[in-house]
């Protein structure tokens with residue numbers, strides 16, 4: 001019998017089957033709670049396996065809806081979401097379950113292994129971070145805060161959207177659009193009373209196009225001014241949001257929102273994160289100043305904020321650009337995939353064996369994955385763009401490695417989905433180098449999930465990994481897509497077989513690191529601001545003061561006073577990144593550090609690579625990444641390695 005589920009999704013009967021499954025689960029939970037003697041084996045394990053089976057049932061639908069979208073998948077997916085949400089909300093508010101977890105933790109603390117203890121710890125933490133364990137009155141206030149917060153974040157986004165849509169700049173003089181790519185000119189073009197005019201807006205592609213290519217500095221200034229002063233009413237929303245987040249954090253027992261946010265992350269404290277960001281800041285400044293001089297040298301006057309994108313583009317074109325077309329002939333999709341498999345085999349000793357099975361699309365393929373000759377996982381690849389597929393690239397986990405209630409080993413599986421150019425009988429799919437990086441990135445997530453050896457599925461693979469560490473394995477792997485030794489394995493001209501030259505590889509790296517220190521400063525400005533502003537309750541003016549003070553350190557070109565960037569910082573005020581924006585840099589440092597350990601050992605005979613497989617990939621979320629990283633490297637991460645990766649010295 002196959003160790004893997006057959007990919008199947010019966011859309012006709014899906015809702016009925018889902019409802020039956022959930023009704024069964026609800027009954028089963030009630031029975032589990034009624035048991036006289038509740039232990040890890042008799043309570044936690046069956047609860048976990050129930051969730052795992054629900055994943056097995058539901059994942060094919062969400063996967064199909066994303067890769068083979070149709071009115072039918074949309075209809076069933078939309079119908080099923082509220083059903084699933086209601087079920088999981090009920091579970092997460094069932095205080096009896098929380099009490100049982102706490103009791104089992106207390107009773108079996110000495111005998112359970114670290115994987116089981118972490119399952120308990122994360123479940124208990126999950127209940128406590130939502131306040132489900134608090135008294136009725138506090139719970140009521142938390143509920144009010146949540147309702148108000150979601151209204152405010154919604155208003156924040158709406159104001160931003162309205163302001164973005166309310167503005168347009170009409171250009172009548174053709175001289176002002178000179179230098180823009182023809183596709184951008186086409187999208188800006190419209191005709192009125194027989195006259196051709198060009199419209200630019202604050203929406204992303206349009207705004208960026210003019211800021212990058214538009215010659216007329218007056219127009220750039222007008223667009224920039226409009227952009228950075230959008231939604232002034234959001235300043236008051238920020239005030240109220242900060243106050244609510246602070247109150248919520250205190251009700252849950254934390255000193256402030258930063259402490260609340262970090263409670264479930266790898267980073268330990270606000271001081272730790274700030275000092276980490278400050279190290280990067282101090283070490284990037286010198287090079288950022290040099291980069292600014294280089295940029296200033298090609299501009300005829302002193303650079304202003306609305307000039308940087310424009311002159312960066314000119315500098316890049318002149319000295320750092322790569323011609324994507326010149327590269328694509330070296331990256332034929334099938335040969336890239338084979339090369340990536342060969343690379344993983346040489347690095348970790350894992351092998352991939354293609355299998356024949358019917359999947360959702362003829363372009364999709366599947367592979368059995370062997371570690372040291374032992375069947376360990378199944379990988380599904382679906383790499384080409386088609387109309388019915390959502391844009392972007394992602395990894396989606398399907399089965400998770402664990403030992404089930406019967407004591408049998410269950411293997412893991414995962415999907416890697418991309419949107420590369422489609423191939424035909426006559427035309428191969430040729431990738432940009434960026435696409436190769438994307439494939440390595442998603443594969444980094446996939447092997448993190450698939451190569452887990454953990455027995456408890458809630459902390460196996462990518463499950464239970466801290467939010468600020470999840471991108472570590474993906475960025476680790478993507479870094480290899482710039483390494484000459486790795487590229488030479490597969491970057492061969494698809495017609496002549498000629499291997500990519502070192503000069504071409506050098507150019508890729510140079511182009512990747514173009515103005516990297518200036519970019520670093522900007523990201524650090526956002527990250528530091530996010531942490532400081534979430535450390536307490538601040539008025540509109542105080543928020544501005546915090547930002548101004550940070551900019552004294554991070555902004556090499558003085559930011560104009562009318563720039564109210566914070567009112568458009570939706571990531572942290574309307575998205576999930578509040579007191580978490582630093583995570584980008586945090587995971588990059590972990591990945592750069594582990595990457596160089598492998599590179600400095602010569603890549604293919606690296607002991608660190610073997611340790612990476614045994615420690616980071618095998619342990620999934622069963623330990624904090626802080627602990628795992630220490631086991632791997634024998635120390636905490638060094639921020640310097642990220643500077644090295646970005647060519648900052």
Ligand SMILES: [Zn+2]
Pocket residue numbers: 441445471474
């Ligand atoms: Zn990722």
